[in-house]
Amino acid sequence: MTLAGSAFGQTMPAGADTRVWDEALKIHRKAIIVDGHNDIPGPLVDEDFDLATNSVGRFQKNGGTPFHTDLARLKASGVTGEFMSIYVGGDTWLAGKAMPRAMDMIDAVYREAEKHPEQLTMCTAAAEIRRAKKMNKTCALMGIEGGYAIENSLHALRNFYRLGVRYMTLTHNVSHDWADAHNGEVKNNGLSEFGKEVVREMNRLGMLIDISHVSVKVMNDVLDVSKAPIIASHSSARGVRDHTRNVPDDVLKRVAQNGGVIMVNFYPGFLDERTSKEDTDRSTRLKPQLDELRKQFANDPQGYNEAERKLFAANPIYITDYRRIVDHIDHIKKVAGIDHVGIGSDFDGVPYLPTGMKGMEDLALVTYEMHRRGYTEEEIRKVLGENFLRAFEQAERVAGNRQISGQGSLKKIK
Numbered sequence: 001m002t003l004a005g006s007a008f009g010q011t012m013p014a015g016a017d018t019r020v021w022d023e024a025l026k027i028h029r030k031a032i033i034v035d036g037h038n039d040i041p042g043p044l045v046d047e048d049f050d051l052a053t054n055s056v057g058r059f060q061k062n063g064g065t066p067f068h069t070d071l072a073r074l075k076a077s078g079v080t081g082e083f084m085s086i087y088v089g090g091d092t093w094l095a096g097k098a099m100p101r102a103m104d105m106i107d108a109v110y111r112e113a114e115k116h117p118e119q120l121t122m123c124t125a126a127a128e129i130r131r132a133k134k135m136n137k138t139c140a141l142m143g144i145e146g147g148y149a150i151e152n153s154l155h156a157l158r159n160f161y162r163l164g165v166r167y168m169t170l171t172h173n174v175s176h177d178w179a180d181a182h183n184g185e186v187k188n189n190g191l192s193e194f195g196k197e198v199v200r201e202m203n204r205l206g207m208l209i210d211i212s213h214v215s216v217k218v219m220n221d222v223l224d225v226s227k228a229p230i231i232a233s234h235s236s237a238r239g240v241r242d243h244t245r246n247v248p249d250d251v252l253k254r255v256a257q258n259g260g261v262i263m264v265n266f267y268p269g270f271l272d273e274r275t276s277k278e279d280t281d282r283s284t285r286l287k288p289q290l291d292e293l294r295k296q297f298a299n300d301p302q303g304y305n306e307a308e309r310k311l312f313a314a315n316p317i318y319i320t321d322y323r324r325i326v327d328h329i330d331h332i333k334k335v336a337g338i339d340h341v342g343i344g345s346d347f348d349g350v351p352y353l354p355t356g357m358k359g360m361e362d363l364a365l366v367t368y369e370m371h372r373r374g375y376t377e378e379e380i381r382k383v384l385g386e387n388f389l390r391a392f393e394q395a396e397r398v399a400g401n402r403q404i405s406g407q408g409s410l411k412k413i414k
């Protein structure tokens with residue numbers, strides 16, 4: 001694949017050795033790359049955003065930074081499988097709108113694939129991702145973020161599978177009726193009995209269980225119950241950055257036994273303590289100005305975004321750079337092994353990316369940094385996609401071996 005003619009060529013990092021960079025790009029373009037998490041479906045639904053629209057210069061509602069994703073940047077990134085996040089938050093659940101929200105987002109992803117068949121194709125199986133690579137196409141895959149979406153119904157879970165959903169993050173940031181979130185209240189002491197039934201049913205279907213966002217107790221309960229490899233679709237290593245959204249070392253060791261994959265999140269706040277602290281301090285310091293802007297632009301979200309962006313630009317903080325992503329990959333490699341680490345960018349789910357990364361088009365920086373640190377081509381390919389494909393294929397095999405069971409809803413299974 002050549003990037004000539006693309007509006008977004010990958011930018012070589014300052015001071016990089018051209019030979020090492022060229023070698024890295026060669027490995028990158030040959031590899032099957034699967035990214036565990038992308039939140040662009042939100043804007044697809046809420047703003048009628050079309051992926052053909054050049055997203056640079058547009059501004060996210062809550063973050064003030066340009067989108068990270070559009071068709072041209074997706075192509076430049078070299079990604080073959082992009083997991084579009086069917087994100088349903090705790091607030092949507094509490095408002096009683098979890099399932100319809102998920103339905104809107106699934107439809108939006110299908111519509112993008114229908115509008116842009118020359119580049120996008122809906123994929124639901126590992127073999128389809130491998131085939132898409134040969135056809136030089138990009139797979140749109142879907143994962144539900146937030147188990148609220150199934151509204152305590154295995155009937156709904158099965159229908160989401162039939163619609164093409166291939167993983168489910170059991171919670172977002174709010175604990176619910178059958179699983180506890182990483183920073184939420186302890187409602188179930190981990191997974192409830194119904195929660196365990198959800199995991200078993202996901203195994204039977206061939207839907208991957210995603211332990212991003214859940215409490216450590218839920219991570220362990222899932223590992224106790226699941227017969228198939230699990231994933232963390234967008235979480236980093238707690239051993240490098242102690243944050244509840246990241247995965248602790250003892251769980252990493254269990255994931256190695258389970259055959260699963262921890263797909264590293266690129267959000268600077270999850271990667272680096274200093275960035276996180278400076279960000280929090282800045283928000284506290286600028287609160288009076290931000291409150292004032294909110295009043296001033298009460299009916300003009302674009303105007304607010306622009307004003308917020310300017311205010312933040314005038315008050316810069318330390319933002320860790322892309323090399324920090326590879327510190328997390330190194331750590332997971334050390335603790336769990338090279339077979340259990342992947343990438344889960346969280347593009348368009350985060351207000352900003354590590355220094356050096358403007359959006360999807362800069363994904364090759366991660367490959368470059370691994371290559372520079374001496375990772376072999378085989379190791380790099382594992383991290384970029386082969387580990388995920390192996391786990392997915394294993395989950396498909398587990399599904400093929402399991403019988404239909406009869407359970408239906410939380411009411412029946414307490």
Ligand SMILES: [Zn+2]
Binds near residue numbers: 145213234349
């Ligand atoms: Zn998330």
